[in-house]
Amino acid sequence: MEQEVARLIVDSLNLEEVSPEDIEPEAPLFREGLGLDSIDALELALAISRAYGVQIRSDDENNRQIFASLRALTAHIEAHRSTS
Amino acid sequence: MRDSNTPALLADHSTPLAWVAGRGVSRAAFLADVRALGQRIPAGGAHFNLCENRYRFTVAFAAILLRGGTNILPPNRARQTLSEIAERHPGAHALVDEPDLPIRMPVIPVTEDGTRPARDSAIPAIPADQLAIHAYTSGSTGHPTAHSRRWDSLHIVTQQALQRFGLDADGGTLVGTVPAQHMYGLESTVLYALLGPCTLLADRPFFPDDIRRALVDHAPANLVTTPFHLDACLRAGLAWPRAARVLSATAPLERERAQSAETLFGTTVREIYGCTEAGAIASRETARESLWTVYDGIRLTTLDSDQVAVQGPQHPMPVPLPDRIELEDAQHFRMCGRLADQLNIAGKRASLTELNRRLNAIPGVRDGVFIPPDPERTGGTARLAAIVVAPERSEAEILTALAETTDPLFLPRPLIRVDTLPRSATGKVPRQVLLDLLDQHSQCA
Incomplete structure (x- = not known):
């Protein structure tokens, strides 16, 4: 699952420099980590909603934590994805 | 009243x-x-x-x-x-x-x-x-x-x-x-x-x-x-x-x-x-x-x-x-x-001249240019790229230095380091030459 989300990040953000295996599960995705910014957050939220039916919201209690790392993001998606 | x-x-x-x-x-x-x-x-x-x-x-x-x-x-x-x-x-x-x-x-x-x-x-x-x-x-x-x-x-x-x-x-x-x-x-x-x-x-x-x-x-x-x-x-x-x-x-x-x-x-x-x-x-x-x-x-x-x-x-x-x-x-x-000098990324404006000036003001950067995104490009948000001559600095160091002065939306993606920029006699680098350099780079990656 983590690799699947890593692939989603790389594909939806056109990160030509990065391969999914390169994303450290615990490293920050934004700023000093992968260097993502607010445009990427929105693009990623759209991709996550298409792939998993999970809507990301600003007022989610742990919004900063959701995008904190690949592992945190994967955990959030798993906890909220529509049961199918 | x-x-x-x-x-x-x-x-x-x-x-x-x-x-x-x-x-x-x-x-x-x-x-x-x-x-x-x-x-x-x-x-x-x-x-x-x-x-x-x-x-x-x-x-x-x-x-x-x-x-x-x-x-x-x-x-x-x-x-x-x-x-x-x-x-x-x-x-x-x-x-x-x-x-x-x-x-x-x-x-x-x-x-x-x-x-x-x-x-x-x-x-x-x-x-x-x-x-x-x-x-x-x-x-x-x-x-x-x-x-x-x-x-x-x-x-x-x-x-x-x-x-x-x-x-x-x-x-x-x-x-x-x-x-x-x-x-x-x-x-x-x-x-x-x-x-x-x-x-x-x-x-x-x-x-x-x-x-x-x-x-x-x-x-x-x-x-x-x-x-x-x-x-x-x-x-x-x-x-x-x-x-x-x-x-x-x-x-x-x-x-x-x-x-x-x-x-x-x-x-x-x-x-x-x-x-x-x-x-x-x-x-x-x-x-x-x-x-x-x-x-x-x-x-x-x-x-x-x-x-x-x-x-x-x-x-x-x-x-x-x-x-x-x-x-x-x-x-x-x-x-x-x-006007030619103005860039717009996701609704934010910047001057290309100014971005180039800031890039070249970074200690260790000998030469560098920003490349505006292709206006015809579709899908996703277009980003700037940059090509830099800076033998003693890493990509990450250059990005960190740029972030001191520049909105994150204008940070180049990708930032490519080369040995030298093929500047013409007038000091310009033709856009096509820059795009070719970018292409070569993405094929190597």
Whole structure:
């Protein structure tokens, strides 16, 4: 699952420099980590909603934590994805 | 009758000024917050208004005015940008509602949330010629540039816009996705409420589902947004409530996208033309109109340089516009593109010359150029790339140094290091040569 989300990040953000295996599960995705910014957050939220039916919201209690790392993001998606 | 030389700080309406955490904050309760915060701000001078929460921004904005001061609105929060601006305003304090200020300066925390009891007190007046804002752009001359606006000029443009969009008649909630520090955000998500009958939303919805929920909670609301966010809403696959109006600015909106947005939100989409230098000056109904119609009282003239300048009752002097404009008549114009040096990424503007200057000012960078994105490119948001000669610096070091002065949206992706840039005799590098270098690089990666 983590690799699947890593692939989603790389594909939806056109990160030509990065391969999914390169994303450290615990490293920050934004700023000093992968260097993502607010445009990427929105693009990623759209991709996550298409792939998993999970809507990301600003007022989610742990919004900063959701995008904190690949592992945190994967955990959030798993906890909220529509049961199918 | 109020003296026109002292326009009111606040329009007297029965509608709430703001929604804060679902509660309506009356104009009297807002005024109580403004007076209380004002007691903590030094009189006069200019102060940074960095509040993220739109209600707190508006309380800070009004409190600074009430104390005879000017709001400093920076173009971004990069450390060096803030410190360069701060150097020009000795004694400036920063009004903040988040703790992470990247530079050291005296701070005034803003915690007002509209819960103070309203007292029956008269609405204060502010001198017409008091400078209300110094709106900074990142500039093209090496330093941030201030565009200062008098209090009466903000009054005038707000009345022009309220009338143009019919907001003076029915007001409604402003669901804004743009920051209040941006000129468009200030005018359309703060001043329409402060100086008109609208009600602002303290939160800044960002993700499509945030926007949808705000529009549901306050239906029918006015969505004040950008092509970037409209595009996200169109792609989100959500069920949307009807909006009262949709306003868009910061970057050109394509006609097809305006038409789709009209279907999605069941209302007219109006695009606003403006810039930090002159504020908002014109609008169009993009789904049906390609010509822009200026606000009442605005005139356009062509300068000797062929550049077009705007002048209205809010502009003491004609203001040159940063775009290529073709005049149809004195009230209508066509926008034919930006001046060559101007870049626009997701609605934020920057000067290519200035970005190149900053890149080459980084110690260890011997040569470097930014490459603007292909205008024909489709899908996703286009990014800048950069090619740099810097044998002793890593990509990460260069990016960190750039981030000191530059909004994150303009950081290059990719940043490529090469041994030398193939400059021509005139010192230029042809765009095709740069694109070839980029191509080679992506094949190697």
